[in-house]
Amino acid sequence: MFIMREVAAQFERPALLFSGGKDSIVMVHLAKKAFWPAKIPFPLMHIDTGHNFEETMIFRDELVKKLGVQLIVGSVQEAIDSGRVVEETGFEASRNLLQTVTLLDAIARQKIDCALGGGRRDEEKARAKERFFSHRDEFGQWDPKNQRPELWNIFNGKKRVGEHFRVFPLSNWTEMDIWQYIYLENIDIPSLYFTHERQVFVRDGVILADAPFMKKRDNEKVTTMRIRCRTIGDISCTGLSRSEASTLEDIIQEIAALRVTERGSRADDLRSESAMEDRKKEGYF
C-alpha cells in the first residue's frame, strides 16, 4: 500500500499493468485498499495478445466494472495488423515477445510515466535484481548495471521527459505469500486457478491448452485432463499442471509440496538461460 501511494504521489500518469493473473489481481486489491474510500486514481492497462483464456477476459471486465476504473487495452493483434511487429510462425510460435512492442507503444501513446507491474523477485534470476522503482530510458530499456541505489523506503521516481518507471510493489512477495494473502483477504480469482477439465496436449513435458490457433505436431495428441493453471498468461505459453485442487486451502497445500517453480512451466523462459534478462532489457514487463 505504501508503494501504491508513493506512485500516486510521485507520478502524473501511472497505470497498473493487469494481466488477469493472480499477482495483478492482488495488486488491484492492494490499490483498492490504499485509496479507500476513493477510487483507484489510475487506470488498469491490459496488453492483449488476442490469445487469452476466455475466463480471464470475463473476469477482467467484471473487475473493472466493479471498481469503476478506466481500462486501457494495448492490442498485439493491432500491432501485427499495422506491421509494427511480425508474428512468429511455426510450432513454438508465441505472441509473448511481441507484447514488449505493444506495451511500449501503449505507454507512449497514453503518456504513461509509471507502469505498476506484478513482478516478484522470487520468480526468476534476472528479476531478483530488480528494484521496486525501476528506471527505464526513453526506449523503455532496462540497464541492470546502472540501476539506482534503493535504500530504506525512500523511492526516487524523478525522471526526464520521455522516460518512465516500472514499479513492482510485490517485489518481496513469494508465491506462497500471494496465495496466503488471497486466502486471508478472501480475494476473487478466475476459475482457471482451480481444477477443471480441459482439452490439452503435451509438448516437451509441458501441458498446454488446446486452442484453434495452436499449431500441433503430428505426435501431439489432444486429450482431456483435470488441470489447473499455476500462472495465467497468454494461452500459447501458459503451462498447466495436473491438479485436483478445488479450494484455496487445496492450492496452498499443493504449493507447499511442490518442487518445481511456477516459471518452470513457462514455455517462454525455457528458451534460453537468459531469456528473461534479454526480454527485460528491451522493456518487457
Place this chain on the structure above:
Amino acid sequence: MEDKFSSKAYLDMELLRFTTAGSVDDGKSTLIGRLLYDSKSIFEDQLEAVKRASIRKGNEVINLALLTDGLRAEREQGITIDVAYRYFATPKRKFIIADTPGHVQYTRNMVTGASTANAALILIDARNGVTEQTYRHSYIASLLQIPHLIVCVNKMDLVNYNEEVYERIKADFSAFAAKLAVKDIRFVPISALVGDNVVEKMDKMPWYGGGTLRYILENIHVAGDHNRIDPRFPVQYVIRPISEKYHDYRGYAGRVAGGVFRRGEKVMVLPSGFVTTLESIDRDEQVLDEAFPPMSITLRLSDDLDISRGDMIVRENNVPEIGQDIEVMMCWMSDKPMAPGNKYYLRHTTTEVRTMIKEIIYKVDVNTLERVPDGQQLRMNEIARVQLRTTKPLFFDSYRRNRTTGSLILVDEGTFNTVGVGMIV
C-alpha cells in the same frame, strides 16, 4: 511424508532479513547456493538448469554459485555485480537475503542491501584472513545500525580445518570490532563448497562447539527494529473521494514511522503547529483503535486543516527536531564526486527539498576508523560526516533513534540519479 502445511504457522512466522558481504572470491554466492540447496529451497527445475550450466562450463561438481549469479554479465565475468534478493523459508523462519557484491566499485550496493537488514553475514576467506573489504563491510553494517553481525570464516577445507587459523581471524576481527557500534557478533567456521557448518554439522571441526550458520540465523533475536516511543506520521497522500457517500471525507494516508497513535488522542501537525484530535484511524473499511510502525493507514482529524504530502503528524509533547542545518554521516554512491557548495535534491520521508553541501567535516578511513581531515571532495564509496543546509526545514530524528525519520538520500539535479545517502547524526 511431510507434515501438512499450516497457513497459520506460516503467517505467524518471523521474518529475518539479512545481507551478505565478502570480497570477490570469498565464495558468497556459493554459500547462499548452499544455504538454499541444503534447506531444500531449490526447486528441481532450478537445480537442473544449474547442473546443465555447470557441465557446460566444465565444473566437476555442481556450481552452486550459478544459482544466484543472475545476470549474463556476471556469468561471463564470474562475479556478482548487483544486489540480488533471495527468499527461502525453513520450518522456523522466513528469510530475505540481500546478496551484495564485494568488490570495491560496487560497494554502494552493500549499503543498499544493508539499509533494510536485521543481520549481516561477513565472509572471510580463511586463507587470506581479515582484509580491507572485511573492515569496510563491517563498518557499513555498523553505520547502518544492523543489530547482528555473523562472521563466517569460509574455505576452512582449504586450511585443513585448522583451529588456529580460525582463532587468529576471530581475534583480528574482534580487535577491530571493538570500535564498532554492533553489539552482537558471532563467529562460525564453514566450508560453503563442502557444506560444513552451513546447515549440517560434519566431523571435520570437532573443536567448534557452536551452532551451524542456519541454526544461528533461525535463532538470533529479531529485535523490534521499529521505534515505538516517538509518534511520527509523515503524510504521504491526501485522500479526498469525490463521491456522494463520502462527500466530506478527508483522510491523510501514510505509513506510521514511529510510536503509537491512538484514536481520540491530541496530535500536532507540522509545520503549522496546529493541535487537533485524532478522530479516526482507517484501514480501508475498518476503523482501528491504534496504529504503530510499519502499518499503512489513513488518519482523519477533527479540524479541517490545510495538510499536504510532506507534512508530519506527531504528538504535542514529543516533536522531532525541526531545522535546516543537518549533520549526517554520508556514503557517496556516484562516480561524480561531491564537494562543498554543490546543490542537490534531498529526499527525506515523504518530503523533497533542495540542499547545499556546507562542509565535509571529516572523512572516515574505513580501515582504521580514524577521522581524516580532508574537506575537498567525497568520492564514490567514501564515507564522511557532512553538514547540509536545506531550503526548507525538515522534521527529523537521529538515525540511531529512528531509521525512517533519520535517513535521507541526495539526488543529482541533472541526471536525477540517487548519488548520496545520509544517516542523520
